[in-house]
Amino acid sequence: MEEFFDLELMFRLAGVVQNGLLAAAILGLVAGVLGPLIVLRRMAFAVHGTAELGFTGAAAALLLVGTGIEYGAIAGAVVAAALLGVLGGRSGERDSVIGVVLSFGLGVGVLLLWLYPGRASNKLGLFVGQIVSVDASTVVVFAVCGVLVLSVLALVYRPLLFASVDPAVAAARGVPVGALAPLFAVLVGITTALGVQVVGVLLVLALLVTPAAAASRVTSSPLLATVLSVIFAETAVLGGIMLSLVPGAPPSPFVTTISFLIYLVCRAVAYRRDRPRTGLGPPPGTLDPIASPVR
Amino acid sequence: MGEAAVEIEDAGLRFGDRTLWSGLDLDVAPGEFVAVLGPNGSGKTSLLRVLLGLQPLSSGSVRLAGEPPGRGNQKVGYVPQQRAIDESAALRGTDLVGLGLDGHRWGVGLRGMARRRRLVAGAVASVGAQSYARFPVGRLSGGEQQRLRVAQALVGEPEVLLCDEPLLSLDIAHQRAVTELIDTRRRTAGTAVLFVTHELNPILPYVDRVLYLVNGRFRIGTPDEVMNSHVLSELYSTRVEVFRVGGQIHVAGAHSALCEDLPHHADEQVP
Ligand SMILES: Nc1ncnc2c1ncn2[C@@H]1O[C@H](COP(=O)(O)OP(=O)(O)O)[C@@H](O)[C@H]1O
Ligand SMILES: [Mg+2]
Numbered sequence: 223m224e225e226f227f228d229l230e231l232m233f234r235l236a237g238v239v240q241n242g243l244l245a246a247a248i249l250g251l252v253a254g255v256l257g258p259l260i261v262l263r264r265m266a267f268a269v270h271g272t273a274e275l276g277f278t279g280a281a282a283a284l285l286l287v288g289t290g291i292e293y294g295a296i297a298g299a300v301v302a303a304a305l306l307g308v309l310g311g312r313s314g315e316r317d318s319v320i321g322v323v324l325s326f327g328l329g330v331g332v333l334l335l336w337l338y339p340g341r342a343s344n345k346l347g348l349f350v351g352q353i354v355s356v357d358a359s360t361v362v363v364f365a366v367c368g369v370l371v372l373s374v375l376a377l378v379y380r381p382l383l384f385a386s387v388d389p390a391v392a393a394a395r396g397v398p399v400g401a402l403a404p405l406f407a408v409l410v411g412i413t414t415a416l417g418v419q420v421v422g423v424l425l426v427l428a429l430l431v432t433p434a435a436a437a438s439r440v441t442s443s444p445l446l447a448t449v450l451s452v453i454f455a456e457t458a459v460l461g462g463i464m465l466s467l468v469p470g471a472p473p474s475p476f477v478t479t480i481s482f483l484i485y486l487v488c489r490a491v492a493y494r495r496d497r498p499r500t501g502l503g504p505p506p507g508t509l510d511p512i513a514s515p516v517r
Numbered sequence: 518m519g520e521a522a523v524e525i526e527d528a529g530l531r532f533g534d535r536t537l538w539s540g541l542d543l544d545v546a547p548g549e550f551v552a553v554l555g556p557n558g559s560g561k562t563s564l565l566r567v568l569l570g571l572q573p574l575s576s577g578s579v580r581l582a583g584e585p586p587g588r589g590n591q592k593v594g595y596v597p598q599q600r601a602i603d604e605s606a607a608l609r610g611t612d613l614v615g616l617g618l619d620g621h622r623w624g625v626g627l628r629g630m631a632r633r634r635r636l637v638a639g640a641v642a643s644v645g646a647q648s649y650a651r652f653p654v655g656r657l658s659g660g661e662q663q664r665l666r667v668a669q670a671l672v673g674e675p676e677v678l679l680c681d682e683p684l685l686s687l688d689i690a691h692q693r694a695v696t697e698l699i700d701t702r703r704r705t706a707g708t709a710v711l712f713v714t715h716e717l718n719p720i721l722p723y724v725d726r727v728l729y730l731v732n733g734r735f736r737i738g739t740p741d742e743v744m745n746s747h748v749l750s751e752l753y754s755t756r757v758e759v760f761r762v763g764g765q766i767h768v769a770g771a772h773s774a775l776c777e778d779l780p781h782h783a784d785e786q787v788p
Contacts (some may be wrong), residue, residue, distance in 0.1 A: 384620030396590035438607035
């Protein structure tokens with residue numbers, strides 16, 4: 223237990239993985255900003271599906287090129303996101319389309335990994351993240367992707383928010399609701415793929431969904447929710463990596479645990495806040511519309 | 518101005534071999550208040566969707582605020598029929614109203630925040646929603662959401678206002694308040710109003726003309742011209758009696774004409 227909190231060792235190791243920390247910080251920022259929109263659009267399952275296809279892409283890169291899993295993951299996740307954006311336009315259909323696509327992609331990915339002759343740790347890294355393997359060139363990829371995603375998001379933010387919460391009126395006001403869905407899916411896809419290196423393919427939800435879900439528990443202001451979501455995501459991802467250094471464990475269990483704890487705290491805060499005031503404003507039961515006088 | 522705010526010319530809409538309506542001609546002048554009545558499924562919502570450019574016509578043409586449908590939508594305020602907001606959504610009433618002001622614009626919208634806040638506050642106050650406008654929209658009652666919807670539609674200073682059953686789930690006092698608000702708007706700013714409703718009585722004092730759709734047929738005219746036994750019997754192809762009691766109009770006989778709103782309300786109020 224003692225060596226777990228060996229601060230000196232922790233910071234010495236942090237110097238070794240500083241590229242990883244830098245990449246993680248970029249990921250935390252982008253994931254934190256996208257999160258509230260993902261939650262508003264009920265896309266948690268889509269993120270999961272996208273991540274699994276990112277895994278397929280990463281596995282393909284590993285087998286075919288032997289390296290470059292970040293490019294493979296990005297390609298796989300973007301293809302998945304675009305596919306889901308196009309196929310799953312209607313929300314009723316979306317769930318099943320994701321299920322269909324992700325199970326097939328995962329199967330292909332497992333096959334590719336089985337065919338890969340290299341070290342088993344490379345394979346495991348895809349699932350649980352492999353922060354040590356992040357080098358300066360990976361950081362550049364993260365930075366470029368981060369700037370790209372955030373710039374596009376800044377451009378479409380308001381109409382996207384409108385389309386996410388209130389699609390009927392947004393469409394009526396001239397917002398291209400249909401075109402924004404696949405565009406946002408691709409932004410999510412790129413971000414998901416970045417998560418492969420840090421928390422591994424299967425756990426990106428801990429950064430893309432949990433912090434935003436926690437934030438929307440404690441505030442209903444979209445701006446404040448975004449700020450909190452970024453803070454929560456950064457805390458989880460950087461804190462998780464730091465804690466994983468001394469025991470030499472993969473970061474993902476720490477990242478997901480911190481993320482989950484933040485979520486629980488936010489739920490508790492919301493519960494305490496909402497309890498004394500039963501109902502908001504006037505009593506919940508609205509009056510019935512006036513009955514037709516002929517009756 | 519001078520030109521019609523809404524121009525509908527020989528318009529027809531068919532789904533498969535079912536004709537919702539055809540040969541529809543209607544010009545709505547700026548400041549005019551037109552009620553659209555008719556039983557469920559007669560194509561009232563579809564007519565609004567056509568005007569918004571969300572639904573192509575089968576025949577004929579429409580223009581809205583001087584532009585083809587879908588082109589001038591920034592000049593249109595819209596209160597939709599389906600308007601439930603996700604209960605858990607991180608969105609306050611003021612955010613919802615603000616989206617009606619500039620949600621269609623590109624960018625994040627950090628500039629002009631002060632002006633935006635002022636306009637939103639004004640719109641919120643005009644529907645009397647100050648006390649709950651900062652709560653999460655999804656947790657408000659149907660009537661409260663409804664008033665915010667009206668504020669959202671009016672805050673953008675529209676030239677045309679399209680309302681789909683905006684009085685649903687409002688009590689009588691708020692039905693009156695909302696109707697008067699819309700009436701004031703069209704009188705002072707010349708906004709043309711197309712108002713889909715089941716119940717004519719709450720808005721009768723303000724209505725200039727009625728468009729009554731039934732089974733592919735329709736009638737347009739002043740309330741007196743349309744809401745009489747002769748015309749409605751013809752529209753419904755069955756004997757319909759129209760009574761006027763104390764300035765209100767009551768329709769009896771065409772079962773679908775008078776009772777359809779009751780079960781309809783029941784299932785639409787459930788979020
Ligand atoms: N895109 C569509 N395809 C097929 N039928 C449709 C479509 N849109 C509406 N309808 C049908 O048109 C009819 C009129 O619908 P609507 O305009 O919503 O009626 P109202 O608002 O008067 O109750 C309904 O029977 C509906 O099922
Ligand atoms: Mg309708």
